[in-house]
Amino acid sequence: MRWLSFVVVLALLVVGGHATSASATPMQSGPPPTVTGENGVVYPTDPEGRALLLRGWEYSDDSCGSTSFSGAAEKFRQMAALGYNAVRVPFNWECMEPTFGEYDEAYLSAFARVFRAAEDAHLMVTPDLNDHFPTWVLDRAGRQPGTSSVEFGSTAIGSADLGPSVLGKHGDLEFLAAWGLVYDNPEVRGRVLDLWAMFAGRFHDEPSLFGYDLFNEPLFDPLAQGASVIDPLAAEADELTPLYQDLTDRIRAVDTTHWVLVEPFWAGVGSLAQPTRLGEIRDPQRKIAYAPHIYDLSMESGGDYEPASGFVQRYWDAVVRYPKQHGLPLLIWEWGTRDPKSPNAGRYVDEVTAGIDAHAAGSMAFVWCTGLSGWCNLGDDGLPGAAMASTVSAYPQRIAGVPIALSTSGVGTRLSYRPGGDQPTLVIVPKAAYPGGYEVDLAGATYTVTPKGTFDVVGISADPGSATVEVTVRPK
Structure with a gap:
């Protein structure tokens, strides 16, 4: 049965x-969700x-x-x-x-x-x-x-x-x-x-x-x-x-x-x-x-x-x-x-x-x-x-702008986006995923690293006038 x-x-x-x-959803005032x-x-x-x-x-x-x-x-x-x-x-x-x-x-x-x-x-x-x-x-x-x-x-x-x-x-x-x-x-x-x-x-x-x-x-x-x-x-x-x-x-x-x-x-x-x-x-x-x-x-x-x-x-x-x-x-x-x-x-x-x-x-x-x-x-x-x-694996937790493409495969994390706003983009890098260390490649931005014990937070700030930011995190 x-x-x-x-x-x-x-x-x-x-x-x-x-x-x-159904009928259109009523609009909400204030910042978009x-x-x-x-x-x-x-x-x-x-x-x-x-x-x-x-x-x-x-x-x-x-x-x-x-x-x-x-x-x-x-x-x-x-x-x-x-x-x-x-x-x-x-x-x-x-x-x-x-x-x-x-x-x-x-x-x-x-x-x-x-x-x-x-x-x-x-x-x-x-x-x-x-x-x-x-x-x-x-x-x-x-x-x-x-x-x-x-x-x-x-x-x-x-x-x-x-x-x-x-x-x-x-x-x-x-x-x-x-x-x-x-x-x-x-x-x-x-x-x-x-x-x-x-x-x-x-x-x-x-x-x-x-x-x-x-x-x-x-x-x-x-x-x-x-x-x-x-x-x-x-x-x-x-x-x-x-x-x-x-x-x-x-x-x-x-x-x-x-x-x-x-x-x-x-x-x-x-x-x-x-x-x-x-x-x-x-x-x-x-x-x-x-x-x-x-x-x-x-x-x-x-x-x-x-x-x-x-x-x-x-x-x-x-x-x-x-x-x-x-x-x-x-x-x-x-x-x-x-x-x-x-x-x-x-x-x-x-x-x-x-x-x-x-x-x-x-x-x-x-x-x-x-x-x-x-x-x-x-x-x-x-x-x-x-x-x-x-x-x-490393992944972008917060993206300051408009995402274009993302890949978080085992060989490396790749992110591209059009920057916007005053806040940094935050990428989480768990150390367990990169026992031999990792490296960050950037185009159109600079970055800082904030250690959080078992993982790092990579903060990415777009260069002035940069139309696109490209980020790659990969094993050393």
């Missing part, structure tokens, strides 16, 4: 069609108006209660030591609201330590609502009271071990039925809206907060309302889009500053390289970012990447359509290798990171844990290992 339901989901997700754009590069990439801006690039990892803790996220400070220090500037942290709905209408204050207080630790480590945090449904949602979805299944996605009943099926909870019809309630059941939908309004109201003043990732890998109910089949692409436009709009409106009632991140349906874009059918999300602050994931199906199922499949190139061809149509930053907010030691993992990492450089303003690798297998991508030394070792 698990595979049958998943086949239905995947088959439906391959159907064609395009969503229509984004800058568009000559490469077509839309970047968020920092308070000085520089193009902001985000590089980071996901840190996960599925435990509930007051001890959750207790490892955040140590993990964030490790990330920061390599020059990363961002972290994605899921929180679980079942931990947050184990009883209908009652939030767990111990869990909320535990999540506050995420912001404290991130602030200390100078990381920007994206909290993310994970689809670990509370038991009261699963009961409404048809589960018999008192029973449990690892497929439901509930931490309390063992979602960390989903068994041999790569589909896990995504192949369970009652889990999908719970997603249907998120869209169609007034009580469940209302609780999702209230949860995000509460969360944003509580944490919107946190200095380390970047934005809100509204749902981790949202899904739909293929048998909603008794239908024998439902078009997921229509559901993405007709159900997910208005829910995102309602959530954005609720968040904006308490927070007009931070970004709102939206993801497409699970598998459609990230695993099948299909264009999303999301419609426009209107935001008077113009701070909506598109945050899809990318996972090769062969690697997800435990195999190796097959370069001949052309998956990564098809993914980039499909994924850029939505952010280009709506003028949004593209953030690849989850990607990684299931086994970075597999023969073709290095090829996969190179293809993905080249696409991130060319098309995206940020990326989050999955996941920050030791083992070099089972999605853990750190070696025993606590550094990204095997194929993922190449992700530790």
